[in-house]
Amino acid sequence: MTTHSRLTRQRFAVVISCLSVLLVCSVLACAMIGPVRINLAEVFSPGVEATILFRARLPRVLLSVAVGAALAMAGTVLQALLRNPLAEPHILGVSGGAAFGGVLTLFFADQTMLPAFLVTPVGAFAGALAAMLAVYRLGTVHGKLQPYTFLLAGVVCNAFTGALIMAVNSMADLFQTHGILFWLMGSLATTSYPLVAASFVYVLLGGGLLLRETRSLNALSLGEESATQLGVDVAAVRRLCFVVVSLLVGAGVAVSGMIGFVGLIVPHVTRLLFGPDHRLLLPASALVGGVFLAGADTLARSATGAAEIPVGVVTALCGGPFFVYLLRRKGGQDFGI
Amino acid sequence: MSVRPVLGESVRVADLSFGYHREDVVQGVSFTAKAGGFLGIIGPNGSGKSTLLKLMSGVEKPRGGSVEVADFDIATRSRLELGRHIAVVPQETTMAFPYTVLEMVLFGRTPHLSGFAFENDRDVDVARWALDRTATSHLAQRPVTELSGGERQRVALARALAQEPRVLLLDEPSAFLDIRHEVEMYDLLRELANEGMTIVSVLHDLNLAALYCEHIVLLSDGAVYRQGRPEEVMNYENLTTVYGTEIYVSLNDITGTLNILPLDVTHRAQLAARRAEGEGET
Known part of the structure; x- marks a missing residue:
């Protein structure tokens, strides 16, 4: 394994600037790709090409950047808290909780005529928080987090919420079922800049809160007891991180449904590239996550000519084999677990 | 290098009691570790040695009694402040991610920084000094996940030294080391004590305890059975009775x-x- 140098202000600035440039370039490139060829000279005058670029493609690409960043940060933080590189919002049932919360609100919004676009994010966030809390309570004994138990509790939570979603689905009528399935499959298609802006507020707010805890996350790599002895208030850090992760995942699921494996692949690749120091890893993962999901979504909407495939399918097709590769390669022994 | 070890402070453990459930794991333990002294805690498995150390570092809260470092009760201070006074070397350090040795030693600076911050030149100097003292400078760029057991323990000690502690607590730091690495580690601890650091170590090896410690606390069932100089405490009657x-x-x-x-x-x-x-x- 190649070693990385110690994190300094300069190195931080260089890596973050380079990744930011890469992100901007990716956004532009992804916005250019699609069934209609865009002529750069035409986009600044009103017309079909400008409409396609600014009304359809750009908000969609930007939304995928926000969701990718949110999921990647959530994965990074969960891996740090659990001291396990296989932790991820999907695997831990947080996404499942968010999905169930969203589905439940969709179901009742339909019954009560409440506007779904208002209540679904609340439901998704509440679901994510409830799932996180349940897994947290099950995975913590005497105030100490037990990574194995925690992971298992997450797997159970995931299966449980899956069953609950099916139960709700079976109670819904055909029309509702279609709406629920459509929402669950997830799509980043949007034309709404307010939605994009709201997503970025979530990401920046959550990212800012998490960034302040990154030195504590570093210390936590030594174990909870050693981190405590280094002056870290472990319980407070854990609480804050779990709430923010729920917020990020809830927001992500609310706008785009279940998109798996981003939180697994991105932190891992970023760690290999830039080292495990969370002060750099967290913001770098956010940027790489943005690039990754923007790319995956572009692939999803343009790979097959006619109908697009759900972006979650693309990330899962990349992520599944990657997960297996990690399991085979590391076998856990490199990580002290 | 400009870094000098900080002068140690005495630790006074007074009538300390603790239990996880009903029964007491530690009961009425009192002793004083002199500033710049080397105190050893010995006793059979389950006699409360590790728990006592957790109480002394403030990781566990006592049911009764107190731990005083210099002039303050540790219960009255924040975690961060305790981190600047007390460092702990655990039995074994497992690292979740492949940090380099230098990065891990720099984690020792955690209690001296606040918020989102980068280490300054002095932090790096202290880390380099700690690497130097533990003869691990040549490992600085190696991932900690690839170190041998002996190297890992020396790096764990370096990390603790980078905290610039007044009191160094060790929980059987040589449990997984061969005899040479064991002696080297205790030689270094002896040296640090001579320079003024207060050292309290749980020891498994009675011979090493007798060889290096000035003061021995012999625990039995969570209570102090005897304490004093090694030759006063570690005689046939006491050891045979306590260890069974x-x-x-x-x-x-x-x-x-x-x-x-x-x-x-x-x-x-x-x-x-x-x-x-x-x-x-x-």
Whole structure:
């Protein structure tokens, strides 16, 4: 394994600037790709090409950047808290909780005529928080987090919420079922800049809160007891991180449904590239996550000519084999677990 | 290098009690570790050694009694402040991610920084000094996940030293080391104590305890059975009673310190037979 140098202000600035440039370039490139060829000279005058670029493609690409960043940060933080590189919002049932919360609100919004676009994010966030809390309570004994138990509790939570979603689905009528399935499959298609802006507020707010805890996350790599002895208030850090992760995942699921494996692949690749120091890893993962999901979504909407495939399918097709590769390669022994 | 070890502070443990459930794991333990002294805590498995250390570092809260470092009760101070006074070397360090040795040692600076911050030149100087003292400078760029057991423990000690602690607590730091690495580690601890750092170590190896410590606290069932200088505490009667097996104690003619050996089953039987014979004659 190649070693990385110690994190300094300069190195931080260089890596973050380079990744930011890469992100901007990716956004532009992804916005250019699609069934209609865009002529750069035409986009600044009103017309079909400008409409396609600014009304359809750009908000969609930007939304995928926000969701990718949110999921990647959530994965990074969960891996740090659990001291396990296989932790991820999907695997831990947080996404499942968010999905169930969203589905439940969709179901009742339909019954009560409440506007779904208002209540679904609340439901998704509440679901994510409830799932996180349940897994947290099950995975913590005497105030100490037990990574194995925690992971298992997450797997159970995931299966449980899956069953609950099916139960709700079976109670819904055909029309509702279609709406629920459509929402669950997830799509980043949007034309709404307010939605994009709201997503970025979530990401920046959550990212800012998490960034302040990154030195504590570093210390936590030594174990909870050693981190405590280094002056870290472990319980407070854990609480804050779990709430923010729920917020990020809830927001992500609310706008785009279940998109798996981003939180697994991105932190891992970023760690290999830039080292495990969370002060750099967290913001770098956010940027790489943005690039990754923007790319995956572009692939999803343009790979097959006619109908697009759900972006979650693309990330899962990349992520599944990657997960297996990690399991085979590391076998856990490199990580002290 | 400009870094000098910080002068140690005394630790006073007064009537300390603690239990996880109903029963007490530590009961009424009192002792004082002198500033710049080397105190050893010994006792059989389950006698409360590790728990005592957790209470002294403030990881666990006592049910009764107090731990005072210099002039303050640790219960009255924040975690961060304790981190600047007390460092702990655990039995074993497992690292979740492949940090380099230098990065891991820099984690020792955690209590001296606040919020989102980068280490400054002095932080790096202290880390380099800690690497130098533990003879691990050459490992600085190696991932900690690839170190041998001996290297890992020295790096764990370096990390603790980078905290610039007044009090260094160690929980069987040599449990997984071979005899040479063990001696090297305790030589270094002896040196640090001579320079003024207060050292409190749980020891598994009674011979090393006798060789290096000035003050021994012998625990039995969570309470202090005896304490004092090694030759006062570690005699045949005390050790045999507390450990529940025949232990032979003699003087080492090179060091003048104690040699402590358990007897195997054959010799225990012989001893018992001889005793029975002796009783029969009188």
